[in-house]
Structures are given as C-alpha cells and as structure tokens.
Amino acid sequence: MSKKPEDNVVKKMTESEVKYRRLFESAHDGILILDSETGQITDANPYLENLLGYTNKELLNKKLWEVGAFKNMKTSRDVFKIIQNKGFVRYEDLPLEAKNGRLIDVEFVSNSYVAGGVLVVQCNIRDITEHKRVDLIKETKRLLEEERIKVKSIADAIHEFRTPLAIIKGNADMVLKGRGKNKKSPTSAFKAIDYEIKHLSNILTDLSLITSQAWELKSRIAYEKINLKSLIAIVVKRGKALSYKKNISLTVGKIPNIIILGDKIYLEKMLLNLVKNSILYSHQNSHVKIDAKKSGHSIVINVTDNGIGISEEDLPHVFERFYRVDKFHRSGGNSIGLGLAIVKWIAEIHGGEVSAKSVKDGGSVFSVTLPIIKAPQDY
Ligand SMILES: Nc1ncnc2c1ncn2[C@@H]1O[C@H](COP(=O)(O)OP(=O)(O)OP(=O)(O)O)[C@@H](O)[C@H]1O
Ligand SMILES: [Mg+2]
Numbered sequence: 001m002s003k004k005p006e007d008n009v010v011k012k013m014t015e016s017e018v019k020y021r022r023l024f025e026s027a028h029d030g031i032l033i034l035d036s037e038t039g040q041i042t043d044a045n046p047y048l049e050n051l052l053g054y055t056n057k058e059l060l061n062k063k064l065w066e067v068g069a070f071k072n073m074k075t076s077r078d079v080f081k082i083i084q085n086k087g088f089v090r091y092e093d094l095p096l097e098a099k100n101g102r103l104i105d106v107e108f109v110s111n112s113y114v115a116g117g118v119l120v121v122q123c124n125i126r127d128i129t130e131h132k133r134v135d136l137i138k139e140t141k142r143l144l145e146e147e148r149i150k151v152k153s154i155a156d157a158i159h160e161f162r163t164p165l166a167i168i169k170g171n172a173d174m175v176l177k178g179r180g181k182n183k184k185s186p187t188s189a190f191k192a193i194d195y196e197i198k199h200l201s202n203i204l205t206d207l208s209l210i211t212s213q214a215w216e217l218k219s220r221i222a223y224e225k226i227n228l229k230s231l232i233a234i235v236v237k238r239g240k241a242l243s244y245k246k247n248i249s250l251t252v253g254k255i256p257n258i259i260i261l262g263d264k265i266y267l268e269k270m271l272l273n274l275v276k277n278s279i280l281y282s283h284q285n286s287h288v289k290i291d292a293k294k295s296g297h298s299i300v301i302n303v304t305d306n307g308i309g310i311s312e313e314d315l316p317h318v319f320e321r322f323y324r325v326d327k328f329h330r331s332g333g334n335s336i337g338l339g340l341a342i343v344k345w346i347a348e349i350h351g352g353e354v355s356a357k358s359v360k361d362g363g364s365v366f367s368v369t370l371p372i373i374k375a376p377q378d379y
Contacts, residue, residue: 030125032059036112039063039080042120051127053099069096079110083121087112093128105129149321156322160203160336164196171196206338209345221263221349225373228299229255232290235268239275239288246284250275253291258299261373262350270346273339274303274366280335281364282307298352298369306363315358319344343368 024031030048034041044059052069059067065076082089091108098104107126112119171192174184232255243250260267271290278288282305292301310318314325322337340354343366347354351371358364 032123034121036119036121083110153321164200167196168193223261225259228258235271243279250288255292256294258372260370266346270343273343278305299372301368304365309360309362310358311360
C-alpha cells in the first residue's frame with residue numbers, strides 16, 4: 001500500500017518535534033515557554049527546574065509573575081508587556097531568586113514566535129554566576145596590580161627626594177657647622193643648594209604629570225592645530241642647546257607637510273624628552289636624527305640615535321615610571337626615570353602611541369605615532 005503525501009509531512013513533523021524535545025530536555029540553558037496572551041507557563045525544561053529548584057508541577061500553568069523566582073523581578077508584568085508588544089526582550093544581568101532563597105545572576109532573553117498556529121513566548125535563561133566570578137577575579141587582580149604599581153611609585157618618589165635633600169642639608173651644614181676643610185663658602189653652598197632645588201622642582205613637575213589625577217588634566221589639554229614641521233624645528237632648536245656640549249649632530253630628516261591636533265606645550269615636551277634621552281645616552285661626537293613619515297591616517301615620528309642602546313630585557317620596561325637601565329648612571333643628578341613615562345602619557349592622550357627598537361651598544365629608535373587631522377592646504 002502506497003503512503004499518502006500527508007503521511008510524510010506528519011512523519012517529518014513528528015521527527016522535528018522529537019528533535020526539538022531532545023534539545024529542550026538536554027539544553028544547558030533554562031528554557032521557559034509562555035502563553036503569549038496570558039503569560040501562563042506552558043513548558044519548562046529540566047535545566048530550569050534544577051537551576052531554580054522548582055518542580056515541573058510548581059511551574060506549569062502559573063503566570064510568570066506568580067512564580068517566586070520571577071516575583072522579585074518586579075518588572076515581570078511590564079517585561080511580559082514589552083515581549084507582547086515588541087516580540088523581544090533581553091537583560092544581560094538579572095537576579096532571579098531560587099526556591100531556597102539563593103540569588104542567581106542570569107542573562108534573560110525572550111522571543112515570541114508562532115508554533116502550530118499559536119503565538120508563544122520562549123524565554124532563555126542563562127546562569128552567568130561563573131562568568132561573573134571570573135570577571136570579578138580578573139578585575140580584582142587588575143586593581144591589586146594597579147595598587148602595587150602606585151605603592152612602588154610612591155616608594156621610588158620618596159627615594160628620589162632623599163638624595164637632593166641630603167645634599168641641601170649637607171651644604172647648609174658645611175656653612176653653619178663646618179670647620180677647616182669642611183667649611184664651605186656660603187656662595188658655593190647656595191649654588192649647590194639652588195641646583196638641587198631646581199632638580200627637586202623638576203621631579204615635582206614630572207610627578208604631578210604622571211599621578212592618576214594628572215589623567216584628569218586630559219580635559220584641560222588645549223587642543224590646537226599644529227604644523228608638524230614648525231613643532232620639530234622648535235624641538236631641534238632647544239635640543240641643540242644640549243647636544244653641542246657632547247658635539248653630537250642633531251639633524252632633521254624628511255618631515256611631511258601635515259597638521260596635527262594637540263597641545264603644543266605637551267607635544268614639545270614629549271619630543272624634547274626623546275631628543276634629550278638620545279643625547280644623554282649617546283657618546284661624544286655621535287648623531288641624533290628626527291624624521292617623520294605618514295602611515296595611513298597617522299604620522300610616525302622617529303628619534304634615532306647610535307648611542308649606548310638598551311638590552312632586550314630592559315627594553316619592555318623603559319616606559320615604566322622610575323625605570324632606569326643603569327640605576328647608578330645619574331647623568332649629572334638629573335635622571336629619575338620619568339621622561340619616557342611622560343612621553344607615553346602625552347602620546348596616549350593625543351590618541352597615539354609610542355614604541356622603541358634598540359640594540360645594546362648599537363643605538364635606539366623611539367617612535368611616536370599620532371593621528372593626522374588634515375593637510376595644511378585644506379585650511
Ligand atoms: N635613547 C636611549 N638610549 C639608551 N637608553 C635609553 C634611551 N632612552 C631611554 N633610555 C633608558 O631608559 C631609561 C628610562 O628613560 P626615561 O627618559 O624614562 O628616564 P631617565 O632619562 O632616566 O630620567 P628622566 O626622568 O630625567 O628622563 C633611562 O634611564 C635609560 O636607561
Ligand atoms: Mg629621560
């Protein structure tokens with residue numbers, strides 16, 4: 001006897017129903033089916049029963065807002081209205097109360113669709129407790145690391161203050177209490193004290209820039225259109241006052257004719273810090289060069305030297321506050337290890353970034369990438 005086509009349809013439907021039922025029963029998400037008219041629960045899968053601690057009987061034929069778990073969701077009725085009107089609702093983080101009173105954080109997604117000619121509402125409920133726990137652990141670790149860096153920075157800053165203060169005290173003592181060879185003339189003591197005070201004041205300026213409050217200065221940055229060529233010309237002019245002492249040639253390569261948007265004072269400080277480093281960490285009679293090239297919508301400014309270079313182990317740390325490769329190299333007492341942290345901060349508040357390549361005893365290239373605004377001819 002041949003089968004009627006309707007038999008096949010019935011068979012296919014039964015097959016897909018069985019498949020759906022299997023998925024429904026074995027799902028690792030809670031699934032709740034509601035009557036779209038009344039909000040009555042018409043089906044709930046075993047996972048949801050387990051999650052909330054209710055039996056199937058306790059859930060079925062109750063309205064969504066009559067079940068303890070959803071009662072606490074004080075907008076349950078409103079939520080249901082939204083689903084009725086929009087056909088969709090999603091909450092990323094909702095606390096549901098299990099039968100035993102335990103609060104479970106869930107993601108709640110609800111859709112309505114037609115099944116067997118009837119409009120039904122399906123709610124998918126995902127337990128996100130573990131997910132949130134992992135996020136919390138990550139966040140706690142991040143905060144602890146931030147705290148550790150802050151404490152270290154404060155300890156380092158205190159240390160940086162000790163040396164100049166000791167020198168000031170020593171000079172004052174040599175004038176006031178010194179005898180014989182230890183007696184110092186007030187003029188030379190004042191000169192030494194004056195030098196150390198300037199150094200202390202530089203440390204304070206740099207420290208105020210890198211403290212977390214300084215990040216709030218972001219809004220006080222005076223953004224203006226700056227011609228890159230003119231900016232670099234000023235930096236080179238100031239840099240030459242430092243390079244001549246070591247007979248280092250400071251040259252400018254090709255600089256594209258572009259405009260950047262930023263704070264002139266900060267950008268000048270950023271480039272000068274790089275030039276200063278290149279001069280400070282290079283030998284007599286060597287070369288330092290600044291050039292720049294366009295890369296998409298950005299400009300990359302390079303400061304290149306053939307100085308003492310930085311080892312592979314030290315290179316990843318040089319942008320950290322107070323990091324100095326050679327802790328004893330005091331470069332005339334003025335090196336505290338904040339210059340590059342400030343360079344990084346300035347580049348970042350301008351929407352840019354910094355990077356460095358270096359070979360020990362072979363020289364370094366420090367690069368700052370900044371966004372370009374428009375070509376000058378566009379103004
Ligand atoms: N061009 C360079 N060549 C070799 N080493 C460098 C160069 N630039 C930086 N360094 C190394 O990186 C360290 C950190 O540099 P950074 O500018 O942050 O601090 P600093 O120069 O020691 O002090 P300051 O706060 O006065 O700038 C330096 O102490 C130095 O060891
Ligand atoms: Mg420096």
